[in-house]
Amino acid sequence: MATLHLIRHGQASFGAANYDQLSETGYRQGRVLGRWQAATQTPDAVYCGTLQRHRQTLASMAEGAGADWDRIHGIEAGLNEFDHLAVINAWNPAWSDRSVMAKELAASGAPGKTFQKAFVAAVERWVSGNHASDYAETWDDFQVRVWQAVENIMAASAGAKHVYAVTSGGPISVIVQRLLQLDDRKALGLNAVLANASVSRMLFSGSQQSLAVFNSFGHFEAEDPALVTYR
Numbered sequence: 675m676a677t678l679h680l681i682r683h684g685q686a687s688f689g690a691a692n693y694d695q696l697s698e699t700g701y702r703q704g705r706v707l708g709r710w711q712a713a714t715q716t717p718d719a720v721y722c723g724t725l726q727r728h729r730q731t732l733a734s735m736a737e738g739a740g741a742d743w744d745r746i747h748g749i750e751a752g753l754n755e756f757d758h759l760a761v762i763n764a765w766n767p768a769w770s771d772r773s774v775m776a777k778e779l780a781a782s783g784a785p786g787k788t789f790q791k792a793f794v795a796a797v798e799r800w801v802s803g804n805h806a807s808d809y810a811e812t813w814d815d816f817q818v819r820v821w822q823a824v825e826n827i828m829a830a831s832a833g834a835k836h837v838y839a840v841t842s843g844g845p846i847s848v849i850v851q852r853l854l855q856l857d858d859r860k861a862l863g864l865n866a867v868l869a870n871a872s873v874s875r876m877l878f879s880g881s882q883q884s885l886a887v888f889n890s891f892g893h894f895e896a897e898d899p900a901l902v903t904y905r
Contacts, residue, residue: 676831677886678824679717680849680874681707681840683731685903696730703871703894703901704734710893711838711873712739718834719746721827723753723841731871732840748830752823755842756800756816758793764808765796786905794862801858813858820845821852828878843868850874853885869894870903 684700684707686693696704711717720743722728736743762769769775769792782788799805801813811819823845831837843865851861853876868874868889875887894901 675877675879676828676834677836678827678831678876678878679711679836679838680846680876681731681735681838682843682846682868682870682872683725683727683840684734685870685905686727694726696727696734699901699903700727700870701730701734703903704731705738706897706901707871707873707893708735708738708741710738711735712741715836716741717743717746717836717838719748719827719831720838720840721748721750721753722839723755723845724749724751725754725842728753728840728842732838735838735840748827750823750826750839752819752826753839753841753845755844756811760810761800762793762796764805765799766792790905794866797862801862816844817848817852820848824849824876828883846874849876850885850888853883864888866904868904870905871901 683696684703685697686700687695687697720732722732732743732747762775766775769778779785779788800809803813806812827837827839846868847861847865850856850864851858856864869891871894872889872891873887873893874885874889877884877886891902
């Protein structure tokens with residue numbers, strides 16, 4: 675039985691011009707996680723999506739583990755997050771102009787909470803399937819794409835014991851959704867509670883797959899509880 679460690683990326687740069695890069699906290703989260711994992715296991719393969727925050731998380735994990743993973747490193751684009759900007763723009767076209775979005779969020783007095791509420795509404799619209807023509811990638815397409823990535827990794831992992839996959843909250847949520855046969859609303863709820871650089875573990879052997887651990891972040895609680903972040 676092999677273990678696929680589904681790792682959410684470290685804290686990205688929310689509110690910055692380029693969200694797709696780790697914050698200083700995100701880099702530290704990766705180093706702590708890498709050191710913690712290295713105390714009990716050595717990966718046979720490591721994968722990440724093509725997003726910068728995925729690559730940076732994996733690199734910081736390797737630094738923390740004191741390991742060179744270049745030889746066992748694979749890229750799997752199916753691990754990428756859905757295009758959250760496209761989803762938000764479809765819900766509120768005016769926010770395609772980022773200056774408009776920034777002004778409206780600032781005027782609310784609570785930009786973070788206001789954005790989160792808007793994001794939830796935008797994702798619910800996407801997931802409903804009632805406006806599929808508004809999206810380049812539908813919710814159904816996203817689910818198929820992510821699971822295909824998992825199947826690709828499993829197929830390439832014969833004889834492996836531990837495989838790391840650095841990805842995002844959305845893909846982890848739909849993987850868990852499939853394993854536990856959850857409905858869409860419950861899957862969305864999972865995404866909301868996934869901590870940065872948390873670890874969920876999926877066991878697999880042949881056609882057998884099961885969820886062993888979801889959203890573990892004890893490695894941060896033991897070292898510095900302030901490292902537990904969700905955005």
